[in-house]
Amino acid sequence: MVLGLSSYLREMEVILRKTHDCQPTLNDSEVLNFCKNGFLSLESVVDPNINQMTLDYLNSGSQRSEPTDILDEDWFLDAVIKNPQAAGAIRSLLGKDFGLPILMSSHRTQTPQSSQDWHIDGNSKFGPQLNYLQVFYLPQECTREMGPTELIPGSHFMFTHRDAINSLGSVRNSYYAVAPAGSIIITHYAIWHRRSSSSVESIRENLKYNYWRSVEPNRDWLIDPDFDVNTADYTSQHPTYREQFRDAKDVAEMYLWLRGEHDKFRSVGGQGWPLPGTRNDIPYGIPKGIN
C-alpha cells in the first residue's frame, strides 16, 4: 500500500514546526533523474568561508556524533541548510514549506579505513512516495582516496533488510560521491550506501540531516514545456540491478507520485508505456488523464 501525504501526516502525526520555502530549481528532467538514481550531487554550492567555519565549529569542543546545536547557528542555517541551490532542489522534490532538519549527524572518520558494509539506514520505507530526503554536506573536499560515500543508483526501489546486504563487496557502476568542498548530496532515505575504503591519512568530515514534506505532492517544480510524460525516457543506466524494464516502471510510478498523480499510474504490460522503444507513434497503455 502506498501512503499518500494525507495518510503520512494523519497517521504519523507529523508536525513540522520549522519550515522553509523558496523557488524550485529542478525541472522535469532533473526530477525524473532523481527518481532514476535516488540521489543528486550539487558541487561546490557552499561558500568556502562557511565550509571553514563549519570545520572550525566541529573541531571545537568535544567531537560528537550528533552536533545538532550547529542547526541553531544562523550562519549555518542560512548558508547550508537554506542554501539556495540545495533548498531549491529540496523544494522541487518535497514541495513548498518543507520541514527543516532538527537532527544533525556527523560521520567524521579518521582514514585510512576499510570500507563499511553496504546498508540502508534503519526505518527505511520502499515505494514511490517521497516524504523526506537524506542529505550529506561535505565541508571539505572528499577524494576517492579519502573514502567517499558510495551509492548504488536506483537501489531505493530494491527492498532489503538493512543487514542482509553486508556480504556485497564491489558493485558494478556504483557511484562514489567524490566531490569538492562545499558540495551537498541529496538522497532518497532508502538508498543503499556505505563509506567506501580509504587509502590516505585524513579526517573525513561528512554531515547528514533530513528534510520533510509538509504538502501533497504536486508538479510545481520548473515546468519544461518540451517534456512529454507520454514519451519520456524512464529507463535507468545499465546495469539496473533489476529485472528487465522493472526500472522504467519503478521510475514512472515515482515520477507520477511526485506529480500528485499516483492514482493514475498503471502498467498494461507488454511493450506498453512506460517501456522504452523506437516507435512510430505514442506508446500504447498511457494512463488516462496524464499529459
Added chain:
Amino acid sequence: MSVKSNSDNRKLHIQDLLYLNATANSLTSEVLAMRIVENGEISDGPDNADDWPYQCVLDAIRDGWHIIKFPELALTMDESRTYGFGFEFILTRNGGYIEENS
C-alpha cells in the same frame, strides 16, 4: 583440518570464499558485485568492474572454485517489487595454510 609443521606449530587449512552477485541465475550472466575471502582476509576487489578477476560465475568455476550456494529464486517470485541484489552465488575452494601456535 590441521597438520603438524616442523616447528611444532599447527597448520590450519582455511577456506576461501567468493561471493558473486550476477544479473541472472545463469552461470554466464554478468557479475554485478563481488567479494572474496582469501587466506582469512576479506577483499572487495578493484573499484572498476572491468578489473574484477571473474566477469561471470563460469569464469570462477574454470579457475577452481566450487559453488556451495545457488541463488535463492524464491526472492524473484513476487512481481510487485525487487528483493535483494541480483542472483547471489557463493563459491569456495581450498585456501592456504596458516600457522597456529600449539
